[in-house]
Amino acid sequence: MTTLHWLGLLLLAVIAGAVVPFQSAINANLGRGLGHPLWATLASLLVSILVLLPVILALRLPLPSLGFISKAPLWMWTGGAFGVCFISLALVLLPKLGASGFIALALSGQVLASLLLDHFGLFGLVERQLTAPRLLGVLMLIGGVALIQFSAAPTRALTAVG
Structure with a gap:
């Protein structure tokens, strides 16, 4: 891996971290406006789907393997639950902390x-x-x-x- 490639990866990791406080602050306001943090969590995840689907279609990604889906261990499907946990806790805690x-x-x-x-x-x-x-x-x-x-x-x- 070249130094330039490595620096590019480091920069992308910093950007990934930098968007989190923006997401959390925006979602906290959305949660107050919608009346409960869980509504904002749902809205955030729905917007994620609406943003991601056109990207998947534009890249013409093949459909996932049904064989893998049926054989994947249960723990592989828990990432979304962790996402809900993080988004919801951010909505509640960011305004306080x-x-x-x-x-x-x-x-x-x-x-x-x-x-x-x-x-x-x-x-x-x-x-x-x-x-x-x-x-x-x-x-x-x-x-x-x-x-x-x-x-x-x-x-x-x-x-x-x-």
Whole structure:
């Protein structure tokens, strides 16, 4: 893999992370407007389908294998449930914790869970042992989360747009 390719992948990962607080803040407003966070979760997932289907059609992707669908282990179908969990919790927690607090805490949870997934090589991932430097990195991240969350008080009340 070339350095340019590697840097491109890193940039895409940063962009993937950067869209999350925007999604969460927008969906929090949508949830207030619709009367409940779960309605906003449903709306978000429906918009995802409406955006994704034309892309799939434009790329002329072949239909998935029915053989795989019938034989796939049950755990492979749980990703959507995790998505609902994240979107719904973001809708409820982001207005209370602020964007930076929520994202920092969510990132901490992602890193902790990722260390376990890597350490045990779960779901077909390559095993990457939990080492002292990796653990120190997580502890430093959690310290950073504490600084982000507890160093500033809110200065205004959050109101829905519209």
